[in-house]
Amino acid sequence: MISFFRNIFKSKIGLFLTFCFIGLIAFAFATADVSSSGTFGGVTGSGTAVEVGDSELTTSELSESVNNAFRTEQRQDTTLDIKTFVDGGGFDSVLERLINSFAIADFGKKYGMNAGKRLVDGEIASIPTFQGANGQFSEENFRRALQQQGISEKQLRDDFSRNLLAEQLLTVSGFGAFVPQKLVVPYASLLLExxxxxxxxxxxxxxxxxxxxxxxxxxxxxxxxxxxxxxxERRTISYALFDKSRFNDRIKPTEKDVTGFYNLNTARFAASETRNIDQVILPTEAAANALKTTIAGGMSMAEAAQSVGLSAAEVGSITKADFASASSQAVADMAFAATTGNVAGPAQSALGWHIAVVKDITQIPGQTLAEARTEIIAELTRSQIDEALADLTSAMEDEFASGSTLADVAQAEELKIEATPGLLANGQNPDDQNYRPIPEMQLILPVAFSMEEESDPQVIEIIPGQQYAAIKVTQISEAAPPPLxxxxxxxxxxxxxxxxxxxxxxxxxxxxxxxxxxxxxxxxxxxxxxxxxxxxxxxxxxxxxxxxxxxxxxxxxxxxxxxxxxxxxxxxxxxxxxxxxxxxxxxxxPGDAAARDDLLNATKAQFKQVFGNEYTDQFIRAMREDVGVDKNDDALTAVRNQLLGRTSGGN
Structure with a gap:
C-alpha cells in the first residue's frame, strides 16, 4: 500500500484530512506545480462520476485530483509510477476522500450550515501564491494563478466552502469519547510484556x-x-533564464519623468518636522483634564499615568500625517501645536481622550529638484525596471498562448536556451550519478513534471519580482526498465x-x-x-x-x-x-500495568483518539447515507483506465 495512504491514518488530524477534501486545488496553488490539464490528461468532457446528494463529482475533477495526489506522492518516492499508485489504492482513496467531502458539504447545507463569503475570502487571502510582495492579497496574482491553473473562481470557492463546512462538522465529532478502565489495563499491560x-x-x-x-x-x-x-519517468526540459538585470542598461528615466515625479510628490520633498511624543489615553475628557493638571503640577507623565492605573506610551519620532492616521486629526493638531516639554490636550480619537508631551522637535529641510534628483532617478529606475520585467513576462505568456515556440520568443528577446538531460522528478540523472542540476531547477522541475509534452511553454517565477524562467518539456521518457x-x-x-x-x-x-x-x-x-x-x-x-x-x-x-x-x-x-x-x-x-498510572493515562489518551476517529468515521458514513451517494461505475472505470493508459475495453 502506498505510504501516503497508509501513514495518513496515524493521527486524528490525519483522519480528519483523509475523510474531508484536503484542498487539492488550494494545495496546487500553494505548491505552484499543477497544470490545468493534469499530468496524464483529463477525461474528455465532464461526465458525472458520482452523484452525492444534490452535487456531482465530475470525471474531469476526479482525474485531476488523482493526478495531483500521485504527483504529491511521487515527489517523496521518485520510483513511483501511476500504475503502482492506482493499483496500490491511490485512486480509490482519492475517490472516497472526494465523496466524503461532497457528502459533508451537502449534509451541512441541508441542515442550514453555511461557509460565508467573508470566511472563504479569508482562506483564499491566506494562500501565499495569491499574495503580493507586501504580503497582502493581490487581485492580479489571484487572477493570474486561476488562469494558469485553468480553474474558475467558482470552483475554487466551492472547494474552500466544502473544506470549511467539514471543519465545522468534524472538529467536535470525536470529542467526549469514553474509554472504560477494564479496556485500558489489559492493553497497557501489553506494553510491559x-x-x-x-x-x-x-x-x-x-x-x-x-x-x-x-x-x-x-x-x-x-x-x-x-x-x-x-x-x-524522466523529462528533458528546455529553459531560458532571465532576470531584471537585462534592463539595467536599457532603463534611463528621462528629464520629463524626473520632473513629473517631483511635482507629483511635492509634499514628500517639502520641509517637514517630526516630533518625539509621549501620550496617555483616558476614557473621559474629565479624567484627561485631571491627569493633565497632575502633570502640570510637576509629576512626570509616567508617574501620573501609573497613579491612575495606566501607563504612558512612547509614540516616538513621528510626522503629523502619520500621527493623524494612528489617532485622529484633532489629536495630531493638538500635539503639533504644543511646545516642547509642555503637556497638551486633551483631544479625542476613537480610542479615547489623549494628552501628550512633546519631548523634542526635529526640523527636516525641504529638497529642491536638483537636490532630490539622484534619489528620484534611483527610485524611477527601480520601478521602471520592475514594470518592464512584468511587461516582458506578460508578453511572453501571450506569445506562448498564441502559438509561439520557446525558440521564437528566446530569439526575439535574446535569451539563451539551455537543455537538461532526461531528469527524474527529484532532479537526478539516472545516466550520470555525478550530474547536479542548477539551483533554479528546484522550482522548475515541479512545474515541468505537471506539463504534457505538447503543452505550450510556460513562464515561471524563480525569485519573486526578480528572476524568471521560460520552460518547455521537449521529451517525456515513460517509466521503463533499461535494456538487459x-x-x-x-x-x-x-x-x-x-x-x-x-x-x-x-x-x-x-x-x-x-x-x-x-x-x-x-x-x-x-x-x-x-x-x-x-x-x-x-x-x-x-x-x-x-x-x-x-x-x-x-x-x-x-x-x-x-x-x-x-x-x-x-x-x-x-x-x-x-x-x-x-x-x-x-x-x-506477561506485563502488569495496574499500578502504572502514567502508562494507564497514556494508553487511555491513545484510546480516546482511536475512539474519536471511529466516531468521526461513523458520522461521515451517516452523512453519506443521509444525502445519498450514487456511483457511476462505467464512468469510474473509464477514468481508471485512462489514468492507466488502457482502452475502454481494459486492454
Missing part, C-alpha cells in the same frame, strides 16, 4: 554458485523481475543472489521445523551442516517495539517475534534477498 528469543540468519551468499549463470536463465529472470529495474545488456552485470548478480536465496530458504525451513519439534536452535543449525553467522539473542518489550516503530527502526525479526506463540519458530525473508531469518521465541513474560 517482555519476550526472549533467538535470531539466526541463513545468508544467500553462502549458497551462491560462483560459475557464470546461463544467459537464458538470466534473461528469464530479468523478464520476470523487470519492474525491479524500472527507471521512473546495459545492466547485465547487475542482473547477473541479482540472479545469482536469488538462486542462493532459494537454497537458503530450504535450509532455514529445515532449521525452523527442527526447532518447532523441540530441538535447540544452536543444535538445529549445527545439524544443517552449513556454517552460519552467530545466533543473536533478543530480550525486548512491546514498549521497546513501539518506541522503535515511532523512529522507523524496527528490525523485521523483532516485529515477527511479537506475533508468535511461545516455543515456536518461523522463517522470514531478509531484505534485498540477502537470506532468511530463523526466529525462535523462547519465553513470554
Amino acid at each position: 517482555a519476550r526472549q528469543g533467538q535470531v539466526a540468519i541463513v545468508p544467500s551468499v553462502a549458497f551462491i554458485d560462483q560459475s557464470p549463470p546461463a544467459p537464458a536463465a538470466v534473461a528469464a529472470f530479468y523478464a520476470a523481475n523487470s519492474s525491479r529495474y524500472t527507471i521512473p 545488456a546495459k545492466i547485465k552485470q547487475l542482473v547477473d548478480r541479482d540472479y545469482m543472489m536469488d538462486e542462493g536465496s532459494k537454497k537458503a530458504k530450504l535450509v532455514a525451513d529445515e532449521i525452523s521445523k527442527a526447532v518447532g519439534e523441540g530441538t535447540a536452535l544452536s543444535k538445529a543449525i549445527a545439524d544443517s551442516g552449513v556454517k552460519l553467522p552467530n545466533i543473536e539473542r533478543v530480550n525486548s518489550t512491546r514498549a521497546d517495539l513501539a518506541r522503535q516503530s515511532q523512529q522507523g527502526q524496527v528490525p523485521p525479526p523483532l516485529t515477527l517475534m511479537f506475533s508468535m506463540a511461545e516455543g515456536t519458530a518461523k522463517t522470514l525473508r531478509a531484505p534485498q534477498n540477502q537470506g532468511w531469518f530463523v526466529i525462535a521465541l523462547d519465553k513470554i513474560e
